[in-house]
Amino acid sequence: AQSVTQLDSQVPVFEEAPVELRCNYSSSVSVYLFWYVQYPNQGLQLLLKYLSGSTLVKGINGFEAEFNKSQTSFHLRKPSVHISDTAEYFCAVSEGAQGGSEKLVFGKGTKLTVNP
Amino acid sequence: EPEVTQTPSHQVTQMGQEVILRCVPISNHLYFYWYRQILGQKVEFLVSFYNNEISEKSEIFDDQFSVERPDGSNFTLKIRSTKLEDSAMYFCASSLGPILTQYFGPGTRLLVL
Numbered sequence: 001a002q003s004v005t006q007l008d009s010q011v012p013v014f015e016e017a018p019v020e021l022r023c024n025y026s027s028s029v030s031v032y033l034f035w036y037v038q039y040p041n042q043g044l045q046l047l048l049k050y051l052s053g054s055t056l057v058k059g060i061n062g063f064e065a066e067f068n069k070s071q072t073s074f075h076l077r078k079p080s081v082h083i084s085d086t087a088e089y090f091c092a093v094s095e096g097a098q099g100g101s102e103k104l105v106f107g108k109g110t111k112l113t114v115n116p
Numbered sequence: 117e118p119e120v121t122q123t124p125s126h127q128v129t130q131m132g133q134e135v136i137l138r139c140v141p142i143s144n145h146l147y148f149y150w151y152r153q154i155l156g157q158k159v160e161f162l163v164s165f166y167n168n169e170i171s172e173k174s175e176i177f178d179d180q181f182s183v184e185r186p187d188g189s190n191f192t193l194k195i196r197s198t199k200l201e202d203s204a205m206y207f208c209a210s211s212l213g214p215i216l217t218q219y220f221g222p223g224t225r226l227l228v229l
Contacts, residue, residue: 043221
C-alpha cells in the first residue's frame with residue numbers, strides 16, 4: 001500500500017529565507033506525485049505535480065520540487081519565501097491506473113509559517 | 117477560471133441525523149471524489165465516482181455513506197445517520213481523467229453534536 005511521510009509538522013522561517021519541505025513516499029509501483037497548498041480557511045490548491053519526464057518540476061508561486069526515485073522523495077523548495085506563503089502544504093501520491101487506483105494518498109501536512 | 121464549488125460551507129447537525137453535502141464539479145470533468153479531513157489529521161480519501169458508479173471506496177466509506185450524481189451538474193455525499201466521529205471537513209474534487217489533476221472545492225465543515 002502506498003503511504004506518504006512528511007517529516008516536519010511545522011517549519012518556521014524568516015521572510016526571504018529559503019525553505020525545503022520534505023516528503024517521502026512508499027509504493028510498490030511507479031507513482032505520480034503532487035504538492036497541494038491549503039491557505040487558512042480555504043480548500044486545497046495544486047502547487048505542482050510530477051507525472052513523468054524531468055525530475056525537477058516547477059509550480060506556481062515560485063515553488064519547485066525534485067523527484068528522486070532512489071530516495072523515494074519529492075521535496076518542495078522555494079529559494080525565497082514571502083509572508084503570503086504561510087499555509088499548510090500537503091504532499092500526495094497516486095498510483096494511477098497501473099496501481100489500480102487514482103485516489104490521492106496524502107501526508108499529514110507541514111505548516112509553514114513565514115515570519116517578518 | 118472554472119472551479120469546484122461546495123455547499124453549505126458549514127453544517128451543524130445532531131447525532132443520528134442525515135446530512136447531504138453538495139458539490140458542483142468543473143463542468144467537463146468526468147471523475148469525482150470525496151475526501152475528508154478530521155481536525156488536525158491528514159486528508160483521507162473516501163470515494164471516487166465515474167460513469168455513474170463508484171469506482172473505488174475506502175474502508176471509511178461504509179453503508180452509512182452514499183454518493184449520487186442526481187443531474188448533470190451536482191455530486192452529493194449523503195451520510196445517513198451521523199456519528200460524532202463524522203465531524204470533519206469534507207472536500208469534493210473532480211478531474212478530467214485518471215491521474216490528471218484533481219481540483220478541490222473549498223470544503224464543507226461538518227460538526228456533529
